[in-house]
Amino acid sequence: MPLLFKRSLLPKLRSFALTPEAVSIVSSAAEFRRCLLAKIAAATQRIYIVALYLQQDEAGQEILDALHAAKLKRPELEIAVVVDWLRAQRGLIGAGKQPGNAAWYQDMTRTHQSEVPIYGVPVQTRELFGVLHLKGFVIDDSVVYSGASLNNVYLHKFDKYRFDRYHVLQNQALADSMHHLVKHGLIESKAVHRLDLPNLPSTRSLRNDIGDLRSRLKYATYDTSAGSTAREGLSVSPLLGVGKNNPLNRAILELIASAQQQLTICTPYFNLPLGVIREINRALARGVKIDIVVGDKTANDFYIPPSEPFKVIAALPYLYEISLRRFAKRHQRNIDSGQLNLHLWRDGDNTYHLKGMWVDQRYTLLTGNNLNPRAFRLDLENALLIDDPKGEWLEPRAQELENIFRHTTRIDSFHTLETLPDYPAGVAKFLKRVSRVRIERLLYRIL
Template sequence: MNILSYIFGSVFGFSLIWIPILHASIVFLFGLYLISARRPVGVAFAWFLIVILVPLIGISLYILIGERPVGRKLTRKIVRMNHEYEKITQEMRQQYLADRKKLPLEGQALSLLAESRNGSPVVAGNKIELHTESLKILQLFIHEIDLAKKSLHLEFYIWALGGDADKVGEALIAAAKRGVACRVLLDSLGSKDWFKSQWPERFRAAGIQVTEALPIQFGRFQFRRADLRLHRKIFVIDGAVVWTGSMNMVDPRTFKQDSGVGEWVDAMVRIEGPVASQFELTFAFDWSVDNPRIKHFNDREPPASPHEGAALAQEFSSGPVYRDDVLYQVLLSAIMDARQELTITTPYFGPDDGLIQALMAAAGRGVKVTLIVPKLNDSTLVAWSSKSFYSDLMSAGVQIAEFHGGLLHTKSLLIDKRIAIFGSVNFDQRSLRLNFEISLIVYNDAFCAKLEKLIETYLQQSDFVDPKVWAKRPRWHHYLENAAHLASPLL
């Protein structure tokens, strides 16, 4: 001890006796900060435990990923542009005020919540098609690009290299050369390999505008959290047609083939009608926010989005800084509104106690609640954490199905076969609290019937978890699941 005290005293200028005092001081001050910040209890205790065990590492991690800042400069820009954006959405809400009255009462309440805090209203007259084969979807993307006359706007979390995703890139270059205005907005982290490739240079040389969303800047982590990501999937053609859903710009035959989970299974919707203009508006806002050269948000022009069908629908965007926690409230409300049947498909399942209790309450009042998740997951920690919820959910009557036909990546919520929430949102803390997400809420029986048929195909490739067999799993599984659950507020 004398030798160690001498070494630490010589190197760091203090005796070892000060180490526990310093440790206690760090923990105490950090605890005071957590109390002042009023974080969710589970999150606060998780961080407090980490700082107690490894104070310096814990504090460093908290600085990196503990808060939800996007940086002071970007926050100011988002707030300023959101005021300018609000004028447009106010006019939109007034324009389509009568459409909400076409909904049943439970639909009216949900749509009103979804449009709160400067959101988009429900609008009638939309034609919505559900597409479920990724390779065909990529071919349809190319077909849309080939027919485009005015503009092509693409916003994705991941643009992966190889396969038919490259063919989409070639089609975009050809479109730009014939005079179509092309804009591509991709997440910096999700599309990092794409940004390191030759594609950005090729795009710009062809006249395609490319913007990197939320770039990771080393040395600025104390001002901007590194793992806040743009997770949206939006493809707008000529301002009149939009694609959205769970699929990134990837070829499933080549994407993450080394992860050992099989091909990713996705679904997308193609929309014609007034709701397309809402997606176009969100793209324009994201483009303006992430493009350093743009100082103010101005809607370029009213997009062409004539009435094409009978479906009532609304675009629903969410993210940190603006529309904070609205997504959580919408999902909670949708679960509590269910009266007969509730089905969730998600690749990543990691809700908080509030949503777990809502699911259990729904099952307890007689609602048939079904959760469909992939049997194999590319995130080991998420997979183990997800399983920590199984016993409680099944004891309340929730059915859990594990999909074995690949990594089920479709994200959907089907309520009473009458309302569907479909898009980029995972049922986890990251989508609920950290990511910029996009969804389509559909109030249409015909579309819900198509989604139900898709869900049935997923169930045919799934195994229901047997509560009796689950209770007999090895004891070490139980400990590992609960250990992973301790980190679930931080995932």
Template structure:
């Protein structure tokens, strides 16, 4: 069992997973846990790391933040991936951290976090294990060289064309950006994006506006309430330009929509940990599953429809009449958008 997450929160079902992992280790299952130092800081300060290690579970703290070493290590580069590998055969990935939505950040006033994960089997599962092994080798000081992963020979091969796509600052820094931009430009009929944090640059905004201008039905689904007030105000600063070009904006009111997806024409989808903002596109270590399959997209569309059923479409006319102080706040927050 290999687990790689940005956040492992304390309490609720996350603790139940911890107990299950200890039980698995005691019955002889090889277990490794890789967590981001900042995102899981409370977990690392708890008794869980010691309990894991006593049970034989290997634990590694990714990208640790240490006082006095900021001049040598960038604290803004974070491990944002969500990967769960089971017996080198099954992988879960998506937007969900190791948290219980019933208890996670319930003091933020946004309701429960709404996430989605996908279960993967077949040869593509090996690609996710390869990414985990690479991350593990980089962040674990005991490993001096990287060993490649040899796929199991008896892995069943399905009929879905898919690929794992890992991104981060050790790769070409604009590769994820180019993939997103190409996907938007490739849309001919419909483009739907779900993201909790919306902070694109001018290039992506222009691509979305151009897609709507050439007749593509472009829909952006974001949470109505956000755990980051600054991000919420900054996101709204893009609304007017997008809606003036024909982009539909839906605000989800059923909690904090945390699912990250981009679907093109009902035939291809990008699904994973990537937010539609500069931090995910250029700074974080992210993971995505790219699927070229209409039945998968149809299933994703059902999920999207359930989000839309709990969303309010932003009316362009009413939006244009919002209070002047709101416009000023949005524009002020927009100045910080490249840093969010």
């Protein structure tokens, strides 16, 4: 790999060796739910669930019931659920005043004989400026990794699903490393409290502890001392990042900079950071073929049909489409030549939540990072970088990409994307107002 950065990070990463059989890809949200429930039921040592949220709905209840059942069956099991502190204490956006999931957690603890502690991690004092966006469930010596949170749509409990990526890695060293960071780097912090117990402290009273936690997280890393810097075969490196210029951000930029033949990027919200756009432009100049897969605006999880009353949040998918159209217009020549391929994902009324990158025939990045300014500056993010220098894992990798592309349509021209006059009246009115007061750039940085 060419060293295109003065202080290159990728060659220094310590990784854990894998066999191709140790990495399996789950193809759908429904299969992911079944896989997760089966692994919880079979666990004998530990279950650490880390997600943005565990929702009070049928799928969330199924997961929490399974955790309590596992604890009753094996009292020695070490179980912890870790979610975002602020997200757990508010209702759904646009649904009016609600008690949030924390009230449900407390009710479950009160009515069950088994104990499943649920911890809230406050990454910031306000949700707008940063949330817990870590991914990965540690179950015994395996890591179940997905960008999905836990609710009906992410787990395809009923008729609709939210499409994501789902991987299971069987590796004790990786599981130990991720378990150690959550237990000692998060749960043991003074800022972190159990949400399933009553009398929660106010976020304001935790302000100093939250500041201390965020400061320490800026320098935190996964313990990879059991790994190696040798690149002798298939391996995986865990990455952590929060704030500007963190190691995960640097790795993402270096991966794009390392591409020589092929680069594929998935993101649900097309709002790329300037650093990512810069490296994409350089890759195009090098002759790299690039595929970018984004969700159609109707497949965005913030999309609200025009037939329903307008809410400000409903403008987000249109903002992302505006950003995509500008990008396509700037690169129309590359689109015409086939070097740049922009793909819109859409499958009925289902939604799209994929993130990650595939670089040449070597690197595969699993992550919950949305590749947007918020992920690069505000949220606590992580990723697993799979390195395959000998091409031992190419077939499953290709099958995952084929599954992703199944419901996509290539954008032949920026003209095919709608513009402001085509948008619903409420959306168009709001976006005109935003443009007039010049806060559009601020919105792109925090949403």
